[in-house]
Amino acid sequence: KPRKRPPGPPPLPLIGNLLQMPKDHEWKTFSEWARAYGDCVYFHVLGQPIVVLGSLVAAHDLLNQKVMAGELTGFARGLALMPYSARFQSLRRLIHKELSGNMLQKYWPLHEDESRILIDKILLEPDLLLDSIRHYAGSVILRVTYGYQTAPRDDKFLLLAERVMAAFSLASQPGAWAVDIIPWLRHLPSWLPGTKFKQTAAIWAQLNMDVVEGPFNWALAHQDSALLVRPNFVSTVLSQSPDVLSEDDQDLLLWAAASLFGGGADTTVAALSSFFLAMALYPEVQAAAQAELDRVLSPGQLPGLSDRPSLPYIECLMREVLRWNPIGPLGLPHLLTQDDIYKGYHLPAGSIVMVNVWSILRDPLVFPDPLEFRPERFMNDKTAIETVGCIFGFGRRACPGVHFSEASMFIAIATTLSQCKISDPVNSRGEHIGKDVEYQTGTISHPEKFRCSITPRV
Numbered sequence: 021k022p023r024k025r026p027p028g029p030p031p032l033p034l035i036g037n038l039l040q041m042p043k044d045h046e047w048k049t050f051s052e053w054a055r056a057y058g059d060c061v062y063f064h065v066l067g068q069p070i071v072v073l074g075s076l077v078a079a080h081d082l083l084n085q086k087v088m089a090g091e092l093t094g095f096a097r098g099l100a101l102m103p104y105s106a107r108f109q110s111l112r113r114l115i116h117k118e119l120s121g122n123m124l125q126k127y128w129p130l131h132e133d134e135s136r137i138l139i140d141k142i143l144l145e146p147d148l149l150l151d152s153i154r155h156y157a158g159s160v161i162l163r164v165t166y167g168y169q170t171a172p173r174d175d176k177f178l179l180l181a182e183r184v185m186a187a188f189s190l191a192s193q194p195g196a197w198a199v200d201i202i203p204w205l206r207h208l209p210s211w212l213p214g215t216k217f218k219q220t221a222a223i224w225a226q227l228n229m230d231v232v233e234g235p236f237n238w239a240l241a242h243q244d245s246a247l248l249v250r251p252n253f254v255s256t257v258l259s260q261s262p263d264v265l266s267e268d269d270q271d272l273l274l275w276a277a278a279s280l281f282g283g284g285a286d287t288t289v290a291a292l293s294s295f296f297l298a299m300a301l302y303p304e305v306q307a308a309a310q311a312e313l314d315r316v317l318s319p320g321q322l323p324g325l326s327d328r329p330s331l332p333y334i335e336c337l338m339r340e341v342l343r344w345n346p347i348g349p350l351g352l353p354h355l356l357t358q359d360d361i362y363k364g365y366h367l368p369a370g371s372i373v374m375v376n377v378w379s380i381l382r383d384p385l386v387f388p389d390p391l392e393f394r395p396e397r398f399m400n401d402k403t404a405i406e407t408v409g410c411i412f413g414f415g416r417r418a419c420p421g422v423h424f425s426e427a428s429m430f431i432a433i434a435t436t437l438s439q440c441k442i443s444d445p446v447n448s449r450g451e452h453i454g455k456d457v458e459y460q461t462g463t464i465s466h467p468e469k470f471r472c473s474i475t476p477r478v
């Protein structure tokens with residue numbers, strides 16, 4: 021019997037759907053295709069099968085492994101883009117042990133401390149908001165991972181990490197598939213269109229080892245000093261391991277640390293940028309959150325993570341930040357390792373599988389008026405709460421940093437709202453931003469550049 025593929029846009033001979041592939045914000049085109057063809061859309065680009073899942077149920081059912089950006093950029097030794105294997109399991113175990121359950125609490129003082137540094141910086145130089153957020157996200161992850169305290173400005177490891185993250189975001193875009201699928205594209209001259217990805221890969225390869233080894237070597241060099249008494253991932257693993265780590269173990273630890281670093285920095289920046297923009301656009305939400313803080317905290321008191329259970333509105337607000345602008349609109353691509361049948365359709369092994377998280381989080385049946393920023397929608401709504409969890413991925417590959425990351429975002433949001441008033445958002449041309457907010461394309465989607473007024477609360 022011929023095998024039936026899921027429905028999708030009609031392909032041309034040989035090149036398949038190459039010409040229909042969107043150049044940017046591909047989640048919007050994929051949503052249109054889902055409307056036309058259903059929640060499991062199939063197409064191919066030059067023979068590479070691609071499946072986009074448009075519903076939570078389909079996503080839970082099908083996901084297995086991810087690939088691609090790893091192969092292209094040399095990121096494959098880090099966890100996020102590594103195929104499932106024994107090494108993957110060891111890495112994941114190392115990270116999970118440190119970032120889950122009771123272990124998380126030991127980082128609370130660090131989160132609180134860094135969020136206070138964040139608001140001091142923001143209030144001092146509100147025009148440098150984005151820089152301060154980047155500094156916050158990078159500092160938290162460098163401290164947690166390596167015990168490294170960043171310099172207030174132009175920190176060498178932060179600068180390096182930012183360049184790598186920018187290269188990664190570009191290199192893992194769908195356009196980059198072209199290079200994976202047609203390897204000879206790598207040899208084209210750089211002035212030809214489509215080859216920027218080749219360059220991105222080259223930039224990444226150059227930066228790769230610096231960013232992976234730089235902070236790690238720093239941590240190793242300081243392991244006998246006070247560093248070991250401060251909580252951080254590298255020192256915990258070192259203190260539990262035999263005196264001398266084998267080369268393999270050391271490599272594992274190095275990449276576990278680098279994976280945390282990679283996973284944690286840019287995602288937090290995108291989420292917190294969305295938070296500031298939302299607060300500037302929705303003063304009534306900001307006021308409601310501040311009223312809750314004022315009720316729970318004594319005058320002059322800064323919030324701590326132990327206050328989290330008493331601040332349900334802020335909790336909903338944080339979830340709404342993750343929903344309103346899904347910072348990973350298509351999650352990370354996965355690879356189907358064996359043939360599968362779904363709803364009677366055949367999905368061939370080797371298919372790239374993506375989930376349209378963006379459209380799931382705008383489903384009006386779960387989130388009425390999805391374009392509006394409305395934290396109340398999460399109040400006592402189990403379905404909404406479960407659905408927004410898809411922003412952290414699925415199954416055995418789901419984000420191991422989820423609880424850590426929520427603590428970091430929560431305290432940054434609560435501390436900011438307790439101290440600052442945020443208003444008057446303008447774009448990079450100085451024009452007032454309405455509610456039709458624009459977002460950048462890429463694996464991690466940031467709001468377009470904006471500024472806003474940030475003043476101390478009186």
Ligand code: HEM
Nearest residue numbers: 099100279283284287352411412413414417418419421425
């Ligand atoms: C708002 C913040 C964050 C979001 C939305 C997010 C989302 C994600 C997503 C969608 C994945 C891929 C899951 C999949 O393939 O299905 C992932 C993987 C990962 N994340 Fe996060 N993440 C965030 C913060 C963090 C933080 C703070 C850390 C580290 C402390 C982290 C560490 C990782 C790692 C190591 C992986 C790779 C896991 C694997 O492939 O097994 N993430 N994250």
